[in-house]
Amino acid sequence: MKINGEKLKKIKVSASNFLKILPERVKKIMKAPGSDVKQPASYKPNSLAASLHPEFIFAEVAETRELPGSTIMYTLVPDASRGTSSLAPFAAGQYVSVTAEIDGCVYRRPYSICSSPSEALPARTGLWPVAKSVHPYPNGFYRIAVKLQEGGKVSEFIHKTWQKGTKTVISAPEGLFTYEPLRDASNVVGIAGGVGITPFRSMVKAILEGSEDFSLTLLYGARRESDILFREELDGAAACSEGRIKVVYVLSDEQKEGFEHGFITAETVAKYAPGEYPYSVFAAGPDAMLKSLENELPKLPRPLRRKFVRFDARGVPQDVKTEPDYTAPSREFYTVKVRNGGAAFEITCGAGETLLSAMERSGVNAPSLCKSGECGFCHTKLISGSYYMPASRDFRRRADSVYGYIHPCCTYPRSDMELDVPVAKTPRA
Amino acid sequence: MRYDYDVIVIGAGNGGLAAASKLSAAGLKTVVLEKHNLPGGVATSFVRGRFEFEASLHELCDVGTEEEPRLVRNLFAGLGSDAAFVNEKNLFRTVVTGPDGYDVTLESGEDFEKSLVKACPGCEKSIAKLKKVLANTSEALEYNDAKNGNPNKLVMLMRYGKFLISASHSLDDVLRSLGFDRRTRNVLETYWSYLGVPADELNSMHYWEMARGYINGGAGIPTMKSYGLSLSLADTILKNGGEIRYNTEVTGLIFDENGRVAGVKAGSDEFFAKETVSNVIPHSVFAMDGRERLPSKDKKLLNARRLGLSFVCIYAGLDRSAAELGLNDYSVFVAHNSSTRRQYENTGKTIGMYVANCLNVAVPDATPAGTCSLFITVPVFPKSGIFDGVDAANYKKFKSDFSRKYIADFEKTLGIELLPYIEEISVATPATFARYFGVPNGTAYGYELSAWDGVLSRTLNRSNELNVPGLTFCGGHSVNGDGFGVTYTSGVEAAETVVSRLAAAGISGPAAAGISRPAAAPDTLVAKNGGAHEN
Numbered sequence: 009m010k011i012n013g014e015k016l017k018k019i020k021v022s023a024s025n026f027l028k029i030l031p032e033r034v035k036k037i038m039k040a041p042g043s044d045v046k047q048p049a050s051y052k053p054n055s056l057a058a059s060l061h062p063e064f065i066f067a068e069v070a071e072t073r074e075l076p077g078s079t080i081m082y083t084l085v086p087d088a089s090r091g092t093s094s095l096a097p098f099a100a101g102q103y104v105s106v107t108a109e110i111d112g113c114v115y116r117r118p119y120s121i122c123s124s125p126s127e128a129l130p131a132r133t134g135l136w137p138v139a140k141s142v143h144p145y146p147n148g149f150y151r152i153a154v155k156l157q158e159g160g161k162v163s164e165f166i167h168k169t170w171q172k173g174t175k176t177v178i179s180a181p182e183g184l185f186t187y188e189p190l191r192d193a194s195n196v197v198g199i200a201g202g203v204g205i206t207p208f209r210s211m212v213k214a215i216l217e218g219s220e221d222f223s224l225t226l227l228y229g230a231r232r233e234s235d236i237l238f239r240e241e242l243d244g245a246a247a248c249s250e251g252r253i254k255v256v257y258v259l260s261d262e263q264k265e266g267f268e269h270g271f272i273t274a275e276t277v278a279k280y281a282p283g284e285y286p287y288s289v290f291a292a293g294p295d296a297m298l299k300s301l302e303n304e305l306p307k308l309p310r311p312l313r314r315k316f317v318r319f320d321a322r323g324v325p326q327d328v329k330t331e332p333d334y335t336a337p338s339r340e341f342y343t344v345k346v347r348n349g350g351a352a353f354e355i356t357c358g359a360g361e362t363l364l365s366a367m368e369r370s371g372v373n374a375p376s377l378c379k380s381g382e383c384g385f386c387h388t389k390l391i392s393g394s395y396y397m398p399a400s401r402d403f404r405r406r407a408d409s410v411y412g413y414i415h416p417c418c419t420y421p422r423s424d425m426e427l428d429v430p431v432a433k434t435p436r437a
Numbered sequence: 438m439r440y441d442y443d444v445i446v447i448g449a450g451n452g453g454l455a456a457a458s459k460l461s462a463a464g465l466k467t468v469v470l471e472k473h474n475l476p477g478g479v480a481t482s483f484v485r486g487r488f489e490f491e492a493s494l495h496e497l498c499d500v501g502t503e504e505e506p507r508l509v510r511n512l513f514a515g516l517g518s519d520a521a522f523v524n525e526k527n528l529f530r531t532v533v534t535g536p537d538g539y540d541v542t543l544e545s546g547e548d549f550e551k552s553l554v555k556a557c558p559g560c561e562k563s564i565a566k567l568k569k570v571l572a573n574t575s576e577a578l579e580y581n582d583a584k585n586g587n588p589n590k591l592v593m594l595m596r597y598g599k600f601l602i603s604a605s606h607s608l609d610d611v612l613r614s615l616g617f618d619r620r621t622r623n624v625l626e627t628y629w630s631y632l633g634v635p636a637d638e639l640n641s642m643h644y645w646e647m648a649r650g651y652i653n654g655g656a657g658i659p660t661m662k663s664y665g666l667s668l669s670l671a672d673t674i675l676k677n678g679g680e681i682r683y684n685t686e687v688t689g690l691i692f693d694e695n696g697r698v699a700g701v702k703a704g705s706d707e708f709f710a711k712e713t714v715s716n717v718i719p720h721s722v723f724a725m726d727g728r729e730r731l732p733s734k735d736k737k738l739l740n741a742r743r744l745g746l747s748f749v750c751i752y753a754g755l756d757r758s759a760a761e762l763g764l765n766d767y768s769v770f771v772a773h774n775s776s777t778r779r780q781y782e783n784t785g786k787t788i789g790m791y792v793a794n795c796l797n798v799a800v801p802d803a804t805p806a807g808t809c810s811l812f813i814t815v816p817v818f819p820k821s822g823i824f825d826g827v828d829a830a831n832y833k834k835f836k837s838d839f840s841r842k843y844i845a846d847f848e849k850t851l852g853i854e855l856l857p858y859i860e861e862i863s864v865a866t867p868a869t870f871a872r873y874f875g876v877p878n879g880t881a882y883g884y885e886l887s888a889w890d891g892v893l894s895r896t897l898n899r900s901n902e903l904n905v906p907g908l909t910f911c912g913g914h915s916v917n918g919d920g921f922g923v924t925y926t927s928g929v930e931a932a933e934t935v936v937s938r939l940a941a942a943g944i945s946g947p948a949a950a951g952i953s954r955p956a957a958a959p960d961t962l963v964a965k966n967g968g969a970h971e972n
Contacts, residue, residue: 019610029894033890054879
């Protein structure tokens with residue numbers, strides 16, 4: 009048979025084939041082994057997922073180092089005694105969420121990892137092997153820098169109690185503040201404020217070790233020269249980077265030669281921006297700095313498209329009353345009923361306090377990661393009540409808003425409320 | 438802690454949500470235990486910057502219009518969901534490069550035939566024959582339903598021969614026998630990836646029951662992404678008095694003294710119930726604590742099966758509108774080799790077959806004004822080896838390189854420019870499916886609908902398989918096969934089975950009177966829900 013010039017293989021089809029369906033099936037099954045089914049975890053995609061995204065990581069403090077400005081850097085290694093033999097890999101710019109149990113209540117706080125991606129991998133087996141001398145922990149390590157925050161319960165707790173040998177629980181690395189070659193320009197202007205230098209320290213190391221491929225001009229804002237973190241390291245990195253890393257210090261409270269003075273403005277960015285346009289701007293630091301950058305960056309002589317401007321997870325607004333869409337409360341305090349798995353709570357939440365914060369200090373084991381509204385880890389069903397969620401922190405899916413789900417990390421009560429909060433999977437300590 | 442319920446549903450995927458919705462509506466005290474913190478399983482979405490990305494759904498078939506609702510709209514309305522859909526007129530644009538390549542667009546409804554003839558001149562006679570096969574299939578299925586799944590075999594043989602052929606041969610063999618040339622066969626077989634088996638193995642009847650749902654009903658796309666469907670079902674469960682526990686992973690089965698499933702363990706909590714529905718794939722259930730008490734005959738079945746397709750999904754948010762970028766089609770199927778077998782067996786070394794969707798074409802406000810989203814889906818067959826040499830340390834680079842290759846290929850194939858406009862990008866791989874759903878090998882389609890393990894074959898033997906006392910399976914891995922719509926119907930069917938079993942035991946919730954009909958007879962000859970299979 010020939011159709012459109014193509015010779016067709018003659019094909020035999022027969023209705024009696026139908027009668028073969030069931031016997032063929034039975035034969036096929038009978039022939040198969042009756043042994044236990046292969047465990048899902050043993051397949052490559054599953055084992056890959058398990059090493060990339062463990063539910064949590066048991067870690068141990070291996071080293072502490074005092075830094076300027078009431079900041080301490082902690083080195084965290086896997087705690088094999090509790091079953092964590094290695095750390096999940098991460099991309100420079102990501103954070104881990106630290107769990108702290110204080111007076112029976114569970115608190116969680118995100119801290120950017122400031123070590124390099126290859127340092128998280130077991131020594132010598134990584135993609136970018138490093139000498140053992142600079143990789144003193146054979147099972148890999150993360151470093152985080154914790155600045156003592158005024159009234160900061162968790163930073164205070166960490167500073168007071170963490171020492172070599174302290175055991176803790178952290179999340180797997182998370183966060184979207186990472187370099188993506190398909191999206192970002194090959195030249196990046198990094199803007200760091202204070203302890204916001206930490207993700208950039210990781211990026212600088214990643215560029216030097218070759219795990220990231222971009223050029224970074226770092227504008228690092230600090231109050232005084234003495235507050236600058238990692239100064240020697242950053243200068244050293246710039247010196248040996250063959251021009252891929254440049255560091256400019258901007259001091260707000262001091263005027264000194266060799267330093268820029270004031271806050272980081274459009275002018276500062278334009279002055280140091282790479283010749284090649286467009287470039288990307290990455291910024292990490294206090295919310296006030298990021299807010300000011302939101303006003304400054306559009307003033308650039310050659311403004312950047314939105315895709316070229318990326319901010320680190322920025323926490324809750326420093327002063328929620330200054331949010332443009334702020335809704336004033338009717339009362340100072342509200343009562344919130346919380347279902348948390350099999351448990352039930354009735355707690356008080358201040359009008360200017362987030363629901364997550366109130367739950368944490370009231371002993372509810374609520375999940376959280378970014379505490380900036382963007383990761384969705386604290387996703388919660390609103391049973392009743394009204395709330396205020398700043399648009400700047402509202403990264404919910406459209407259907408979430410329609411069907412009444414909230415991210416308590418950035419939500420403020422505006423009436424008495426009732427919530428159904430899943431129990432955090434991370435152990436309490 | 439110990440908790441007691443009438444019914445436990447393990448997993449809040451499509452099947453689990455539909456089942457729990459139906460069960461709670463029947464007044465049964467129902468709890469859904471979900472390991473993730475969201476409902477929906479793959480029917481989900483995620484936010485990056487100002488973009489919300491659909492995670493998995495391309496389109497549902499047999500949705501129908503608001504005026505003439507069909508299976509899917511009826512199913513959601515029947516469960517009390519307020520989910521809304523839009524309809525997409527075009528079936529797809531399919532571009533195959535190379536000497537025997539083509540670039541054609543097929544339309545749905547009355548224009549289907551016209552668009553097919555335009556794409557593949559000279560196929561009119563074969564189309565007429567195909568229509569006879571489809572008509573005969575409809576009549577056979579109606580007859581089977583009328584006989585409650587116990588048709589007279591002689592009648593089937595005398596009157597429904599065309600149906601019997603279609604039901605017992607591969608799609609490609611049937612199309613060949615109808616005289617379709619290769620190009621037309623390839624065009625007609627475009628949807629093969631929605632069912633995950635190449636056309637030389639894919640059951641013809643199953644394929645056409647799905648394709649017909651697109652051709653007749655037109656594709657339906659939810660207005661708030663598939664996640665909106667998931668939340669709408671979760672909403673019905675809560676309104677019916679049911680419970681959903683998130684972050685609650687079932688780790689073991691509890692049996693009573695007669696070997697019947699009496700409940701489940703989730704960490705240190707124990708949940709007891711009269712019936713348990715598993716939306717979790719049997720492979721994972723057979724890996725839970727208590728697995729030694731599961732029937733060994735079912736281990737043979739599971740060991741005989743092949744795991745289904747997985748996918749690499751590339752989600753890009755672009756800072757130009759679809760029109761500005763030249764993205765004018767909702768679905769574009771791209772391949773550089775017209776053989777569906779070759780497309781299926783792609784090893785990852787060359788560019789494999791992929792589907793590119795631009796949601797804004799169907800749902801203009803899916804992303805903010807002046808932007809659009811691109812969703813590229815690349816099927817990954819179980820032995821593809823795409824993860825050869827990939828480890829946790831170079832995984833990020835793997836994702837980035839893979840995406841660049843496919844986006845660049847799509848740019849070249851369509852002659853458009855996309856890379857400079859990427860504002861957000863995210864990539865899911867088989868490891869992502871493994872992470873969130875615990876499925877073996879990251880399969881998204883459960884068990885492959887291989888020649889011997891198609892829907893008809895599963896249906897014919899369903900009374901002998903996976904009939905663990907007290908445990909009912911539903912989802913893409915179950916009898917009706919993979920696809921979005923069938924996972925919902927499988928959940929409803931599982932709930933009906935459970936409700937009727939409980940009713941037979943004298944147990945019914947206060948509202949159980951609302952349940953309309955008993956479960957399908959276990960020896961039903963042919964799956965009743967012809968439509969609603971898709972990806």
